[in-house]
Amino acid sequence: MAKQTDYDLLIVGAGMAGCLLAYAVLKLSPSLNVVLLDDNPEGLNKGVHPGFDARSIALSAGSCDLLDELGLWAELKGSAQAIEDIHISDRGFFGALDLPRNHASTKYKNQAFGFVIELQDVGLLLDKHLSQYKQLTRLYNTHLLAIEKQAQQVVCQLGDGKTLTARLCVAADGAKSLTRELLAIPSQLFDYDCSAIIANVCASKAHLNKAFERFTKFGPIALLPLSNNRYSLVWSVENGDIDRLAKLEAHDFLAELQQAFGYRAGIFTDVGKRDIYPLKLMQTEKPVTHRGLCIGNAAHSLHPVMGQGFNLGMRDLYVLAVLISQVENKQEIGGFTMLNQYWLARYNDHKNTIALTDSMVRIFSNTSWPFILGRNIALQAMSCAPSLSADIVKQAKGQFNLFNREQQR
Secondary structure: OOOOOOEEEEEEOOOHHHHHHHHHHHHHOOOOOEEEEOOOOOOHHHOOOHHHOOOEEEEEHHHHHHHHHOOOHHHHHHHOEEEOEEEEEEOOOOOEEEEEOOOOOOOOOOOOOEEEEEHHHHHHHHHHHHOOOOOEEEEOOOOEEEEEEOOOOEEEEEOOOOEEEEEEEEEOOOOOOHHHHHOOOOOEEEEEEEEEEEEEEEEOOOOOOEEEEEEEOOEEEEEEEOHHHEEEEEEEEEHHHHHHHHHOOHHHHHHHHHHHHOOOOOOEEEEOOOEEEEEEEEEOOOOEEOOEEEOHHHOEEOOOHHHOHHHHHHHHHHHHHHHHHHOOOHHHOOOHHHHHHHHHHHHHHHHHHHHHHHHHHHHHHOOOHHHHHHHHHHHHHHHHOHHHHHHHHHHHHOOOOOOOHHHHO
């Protein structure tokens, strides 16, 4: 017989999703024993974990609400940059749409769509809070070798030769999750044949808290407002051209960006470090199995259009933490009833958000004239009749009733 369960919850992956889940669970259920496992070096506060590098991330208003409920938003808001307006355009064509924060179709008047935060700031804050929980064990520089599912627990063999047990194993180790494979949760992968260049850029015009989403045949060019009048750039480029652009001198890179994006943000004057990420859609039909589940990018890795990926994962981890806090007996953690409740609460949101982002990429990258004409007419129609863009505004703000399946449709 296996020994008594070591932990109530094992989380694999100490990036944004994993650390936030650990914090949310301990915040709502401080009596539980949680272990956070990661194969990267120790030290969030030293900035060495790749999940908390110099990149930025867009938080929807709904995600900010959840962080506020967890007691984190007050400390993050001071370094966050609001997104109060969004401009959408189709490069080379007439379609354009402005979505102001006081959009007539939303009940959340005069409220920002969300905020842009830098991952380094989040890493420092989470490290500070997690260090206060003595019932949290953090294991770095180690990885899972095997998972054995038993009736009341999972038995996990680690790369350093140790074995530990847990009532529930959560994969939060990204799109290429090894834990997902060990849990035998199948996934599907679609390659968009494009990559994203991620960088911070400066422009001559004040951004005035406006974000831009400009569609090209290879995907969107997104500019998200940052502090000190900077933008976080996400530029979708065909794979055959990515190496050339990444190696350009700064002034040549900015000239090509200017040509691709135009002058809506003014003249681009400076660019920071450039990183490249292949753009693929990875999804799990059902990210739940016996005593295990996937959250965040381990369950769904989306195209960055509309900035939906992390916000979907934020809703995953919040719902899971709440359901864990509601169990009457620790033995119920990771059981069929709890995991079934989780998937019933998350199914519609997964399906709708993935379908929306994927369809946006496909529709706006299609070079067929019927598609071009149709999408530009649609953009102009929504510009003239704001009620037509209500669903886009609702998705962008991400303020759903997470435990009401009907409201997520």
